[in-house]
């Protein structure tokens with residue numbers, strides 16, 4: 001370990017463990033990106049988290065908090081320090097009467113569901129999986145599929161977040177509302193969310209059924225009852241077959257009835273489908289036939305074929321996501337759905353006139369089905385500043401999934417996503433923050449989000465040194481200093497001293513990309529809240545956000561060090577002074593898990 005870190009560590013309270021390892025290799029669930037953090041830290045108490053923040057500030061390190069790495073982009077990649085709260089995952093309290101649960105923010109959704117179940121409670125809605133940490137799911141605007149529900153974060157009543165100066169701030173609709181709205185979709189860039197207060201609902205069972213329909217039928221029902229007859233509805237659209245599977249689920253008190261094992265959920269089907277997708281890497285024109293075979297084996301050969309079950313609601317809402325994949329999902333007004341699907345369908349089937357998409361589809365074949373889901377956040381208040389859904393009506397999500405058979409990128413990716421994103425933008429869409437959008441500039445994000453300036457201002461106020469900022473944030477959210485044309489139209493944000501800059505992304509052995517960034521920000525060892533005589537275990541949740549904003553707190557100089565008060569050239573010279581680069585060698589995840597050794601330093 002870097003002697004600087006050891007030296008600074010030796011000055012902090014030795015009774016508070018610092019659970020860090022130096023040999024962790026991070027990768028996203030889909031193995032799309034890999035990175036090697038200098039330290040991988042797994043705190044178990046708030047005092048330990050505060051010690052991490054203090055040490056990072058003193059050692060000039062960027063911090064990335066990671067949930068379970070299910071965001072498939074480079075959002076969670078770092079060569080600096082990675083904090084994981086899997087061991088800070090306890091339920092703090094459950095109020096059975098009010099159905100309010102307070103939890104440590106590292107809890108995974110499946111564990112939360114299991115704890116709630118013991119109290120006859122449940123989460124009101126879920127996405128396709130429940131592996132995510134609650135803070136990770138909230139942080140990227142994760143959603144399920146229902147016009148009667150909004151984002152998963154809709155049920156968040158309050159958050160606690162540890163800021164870069166070591167203070168823990170509480171926020172909710174009533175308290176520090178601006179911070180709350182910024183933190184509801186924080187993308188890890190505000191601080192470490194440590195506690196979540198959540199409104200649960202009575203536990204429920206769900207009866208679901210799925211059936212095959214012609215696309216024409218689906219389009220005809222679109223604006224009548226397609227999305228409203230059941231509480232939960234989602235579609236899988238097969239563009240080559242011009243059909244869709246409609247999945248509908250409703251709460252029920254009927255006796256449970258297990259679902260039939262799906263074909264690709266079984267050993268043979270899983271591997272057969274995977275191999276077929278792999279073959280199509282060389283012969284992409286096989287993909288329409290693969291769609292037909294797989295769907296026929298899975299769902300039957302005729303329209304209306306039904307598969308159904310009655311299950312525990314939590315389980316019933318989940319689905320098998322199969323293989324490594326790129327996901328490029330956009331939110332747009334539900335009413336634009338028929339146009340979106342009709343034009344994309346035309347493009348994928350080679351009809352450029354009907355598609356009106358200015359890219360050539362000839363010879364292009366894509367993976368399907370395309371996932372089509374909904375939410376309605378129009379009654380959500382207060383709204384997250386970076387909420388990508390439609391504020392005044394229901395939202396449609398179209399998810400162009402591309403499998404990565406055996407972790408290999410499909411050849412159609414660039415051209416497909418180029419055309420898909422062009423159409424989504426034309427229809428007023430905004431991409432899912434966690435996913436693999438490829439052609440959206442920072443300026444376009446600013447044009448899409450009227451509240452982007454507010455989010456960036458709050459972010460910079462609570463983290464003026466950029467401890468929680470990485471290249472993903474810079475690229476997408478923070479306009480470059482004014483020398484770049486990107487900065488025009490949106491307020492340029494100078495480089496911040498602890499912000500991590502990407503150095504390289506190179507092909508990883510076994511697929512995906514090895515991402516590396518700079519390690520170690522610039523500037524002198526910093527002085528923050530803990531260095532002024534407080535115990536690193538003390539949480540200052542009572543201190544107001546206004547105090548931080550005014551720069552009057554005894555944090556690490558948020559007033560004097562505010563972004564506005566430092567010149568661009570000063571920031572840039574600070575950044576260029578920091579040249580430390582790490583390179584990563586690739587090993588498999590399995591090897592990494594073996595080689596990883598936790599040091600309690």
Ligand SMILES: Cc1cc2nc3c(=O)[nH]c(=O)nc-3n(C[C@H](O)[C@H](O)[C@H](O)COP(=O)(O)OP(=O)(O)OC[C@H]3O[C@@H](n4cnc5c(N)ncnc54)[C@H](O)[C@@H]3O)c2cc1C
Nearest residue numbers: 067068069070071127128133136139142143187188193434
């Ligand atoms: C198979 C699969 C299925 C999916 N299904 C859906 C779906 O149905 N609907 C949908 O909307 N999305 C879906 N997603 C996307 C997924 O919900 C998001 O990527 C989610 O953010 C992942 O949670 P995570 O715990 O892995 O967070 P990570 O990917 O590890 O992190 C996500 C963000 O949260 C931040 N973060 C994590 N913990 C904290 C913390 N304690 N404090 C501050 N910031 C934090 C990270 O820094 C990062 O910016 C799916 C992804 C996969 C791989």
